[in-house]
Amino acid sequence: MSAAPRKVLLWTMALVAASTPRFATALDSNNSNICNLSSISTYQLDSFNGNVSQSFLQTKTSTRGFTQCENATLISYDQEFNSLFAPNASLNLIYADPSGDPIADEMGIWLWDRNQVWMASASENNVSHVSILDLSNNTVKPLPVPNGIEVLNPNGGGYHNGKVYIAGDGNYTVPPCIYEVDPVTYQTEVVINSYFGLRFGGPNDVTWASRGGKSWLFFTDDPLSEVYNNGQIPQVPDATWRWDPLENTLLPVIDRTDILVPNGIRVNKNSTKLYVTDTPDPLVYGAAAVQTASGQSIYAATSSSAIYSFDLDESGFPSSRRLFGIAERGIADGLHVDDAGRVWTGEQDGIVVRSPSGKVLGMVNALAIEGEDVVNSGTSPLQNFALAGDLLVVLAFNKIYTVQLSSQIVSDMT
Numbered sequence: 001m002s003a004a005p006r007k008v009l010l011w012t013m014a015l016v017a018a019s020t021p022r023f024a025t026a027l028d029s030n031n032s033n034i035c036n037l038s039s040i041s042t043y044q045l046d047s048f049n050g051n052v053s054q055s056f057l058q059t060k061t062s063t064r065g066f067t068q069c070e071n072a073t074l075i076s077y078d079q080e081f082n083s084l085f086a087p088n089a090s091l092n093l094i095y096a097d098p099s100g101d102p103i104a105d106e107m108g109i110w111l112w113d114r115n116q117v118w119m120a121s122a123s124e125n126n127v128s129h130v131s132i133l134d135l136s137n138n139t140v141k142p143l144p145v146p147n148g149i150e151v152l153n154p155n156g157g158g159y160h161n162g163k164v165y166i167a168g169d170g171n172y173t174v175p176p177c178i179y180e181v182d183p184v185t186y187q188t189e190v191v192i193n194s195y196f197g198l199r200f201g202g203p204n205d206v207t208w209a210s211r212g213g214k215s216w217l218f219f220t221d222d223p224l225s226e227v228y229n230n231g232q233i234p235q236v237p238d239a240t241w242r243w244d245p246l247e248n249t250l251l252p253v254i255d256r257t258d259i260l261v262p263n264g265i266r267v268n269k270n271s272t273k274l275y276v277t278d279t280p281d282p283l284v285y286g287a288a289a290v291q292t293a294s295g296q297s298i299y300a301a302t303s304s305s306a307i308y309s310f311d312l313d314e315s316g317f318p319s320s321r322r323l324f325g326i327a328e329r330g331i332a333d334g335l336h337v338d339d340a341g342r343v344w345t346g347e348q349d350g351i352v353v354r355s356p357s358g359k360v361l362g363m364v365n366a367l368a369i370e371g372e373d374v375v376n377s378g379t380s381p382l383q384n385f386a387l388a389g390d391l392l393v394v395l396a397f398n399k400i401y402t403v404q405l406s407s408q409i410v411s412d413m414t
């Protein structure tokens with residue numbers, strides 16, 4: 001991922017008068033930044049030509065009214081999506097890092113009782129660190145290191161019981177691990193760093209589930225340490241793990257034959273569902289077929305770009321895997337579940353919102369956030385975000401935007 005300065009283009013939809021019976025597209029009377037598309041257009045278009053190098057919104061089609069949504073901030077496929085946003089809500093730039101550093105690339109944890117969002121930069125060696133956004137004055141500061149334990153190469157994280165848990169990818173000498181950070185004193189501890197003396201490949205994301213008075217930490221693990229941090233080659237196979245801090249037990253709970261490269265992970269509000277994203281080689285955008293430089297098509301059978309749901313039982317074990325969604329393009333990286341069970345994911349086309357059954361309701365359009373050049377560059381600067389009560393906080397690499405929601409959609413979860 002490059003740290004080159006990025007051009008940011010903000011688009012306001014021009015007024016549009018086109019109309020057709022099936023695909024009518026027009027501005028929402030309450031929000032001139034929302035472009036409505038029929039959900040039918042997600043699976044049926046008149047003469048069309050789209051490919052995975054482009055946003056769905058850039059698909060060339062003779063369906064009238066479709067292309068006018070290209071640069072809109074918010075794309076709706078369902079009225080429920082429109083109702084999530086405050087009148088005329090749009091992208092509000094609240095912070096731009098003066099040095100252009102990718103401070104806002106990973107994580108996205110809302111500390112609901114501290115009015116903060118914690119984020120991480122690119123989880124890459126020498127670049128990655130944790131930053132804290134204070135939503136009361138939109139200031140950003142680096143996570144202090146008071147006791148000599150530095151959070152090394154952080155990626156995802158979660159907030160539970162007044163403590164922040166962070167996936168750290170380590171480096172050659174420091175094993176990948178899970179950190180526990182006190183957000184008041186910033187005292188940091190390593191709580192998990194090995195499985196019977198073997199290193200993890202590189203924890204990616206962390207979430208807590210609570211049922212019947214018990215709580216478990218789930219984390220995903222894949223070879224991020226080796227890939228981004230000059231770390232050691234993986235010894236433990238990719239897996240999703242569950243830590244029970246009362247029973248002092250760490251168990252593998254999802255095998256790599258169920259999820260090959262587990263990445264984003266979250267539970268719903270009452271911890272009856274667990275959602276995990278599966279992320280293949282990031283160069284294989286949502287497809288199983290890739291074209292080589294010579295133009296030859298090869299079949300990359302391991303790629304999937306999928307979101308899976310599991311049932312969580314009262315003992316906190318996942319079962320009943322269901323394919324919940326496939327990213328429109330790129331991978332589904334950051335994942336959050338709102339109190340109504342809607343699943344929000346950071347994908348290459350934007351921040352996509354799905355209903356509890358998986359219907360794509362709409363998205364915050366990546367083209368409106370970063371501009372076409374950057375979105376198509378393959379670096380995917382928009383991959384994580386936070387749901388902070390009645391605010392969507394968009395982590396856009398070296399910039400942070402907020403979008404005002406119509407009501408509080410998450411209470412005390414992250």
Ligand SMILES: *[C@@H]1O[C@H](CO)[C@@H](O)[C@H](O)[C@H]1NC(C)=O
Pocket residue numbers: 050051052053054291
């Ligand atoms: C995808 O579409 C764009 C725009 O039409 C085009 O420039 C590009 O060559 C296409 N890529 C492939 C692999 O067809």
Ligand SMILES: *[C@@H]1O[C@H](CO)[C@@H](O)[C@H](O)[C@H]1NC(C)=O
Pocket residue numbers: 067068069070071372
């Ligand atoms: C969207 O923005 C791009 C980049 O400037 C421009 O080429 C395109 O015409 C715009 N699309 C619409 C529908 O306005």
Ligand SMILES: *[C@@H]1O[C@H](CO)[C@@H](O)[C@H](O)[C@H]1NC(C)=O
Pocket residue numbers: 024025026027028029030036078079082
């Ligand atoms: C777009 O959707 C909103 C919310 O459902 C609605 O108020 C508005 O009339 C819609 N516009 C069109 C043209 O369908």
Ligand SMILES: *[C@@H]1O[C@H](CO)[C@@H](O)[C@H](O)[C@H]1NC(C)=O
Pocket residue numbers: 030082083087
């Ligand atoms: C538009 O805003 C009004 C007033 O806030 C609200 O009553 C109405 O439901 C909104 N319409 C839509 C389609 O969201």
Ligand SMILES: *[C@@H]1O[C@H](CO)[C@@H](O)[C@H](O)[C@H]1NC(C)=O
Pocket residue numbers: 029030031032087088
């Ligand atoms: C939204 O913005 C449009 C265009 O600026 C304006 O006409 C309309 O009154 C605004 N609506 C609300 C609910 O603020």
Ligand SMILES: *[C@@H]1O[C@H](CO)[C@@H](O)[C@H](O)[C@H]1NC(C)=O
Pocket residue numbers: 125126171229230
């Ligand atoms: C980044 O860290 C590696 C060691 O992991 C070191 O070899 C390299 O020189 C560092 N690069 C910079 C730009 O500091």
Ligand SMILES: *[C@@H]1O[C@H](CO)[C@@H](O)[C@H](O)[C@H]1NC(C)=O
Pocket residue numbers: 134136137139
């Ligand atoms: C921002 O607000 C926080 C919390 O109220 C405060 O601790 C911090 O000093 C403020 N920062 C600035 C630069 O005002």
Ligand SMILES: *[C@@H]1O[C@H](CO)[C@@H](O)[C@H](O)[C@H]1NC(C)=O
Pocket residue numbers: 150152170171172173174
């Ligand atoms: C790993 O990170 C630690 C802490 O920053 C540093 O002291 C050590 O030199 C790094 N190891 C390598 C091989 O870069």
Ligand SMILES: *[C@@H]1O[C@H](CO)[C@@H](O)[C@H](O)[C@H]1NC(C)=O
Pocket residue numbers: 270272341
């Ligand atoms: C969890 O929440 C869902 C949806 O709100 C509800 O249908 C279900 O009964 C709840 N289950 C438990 C065990 O609380």
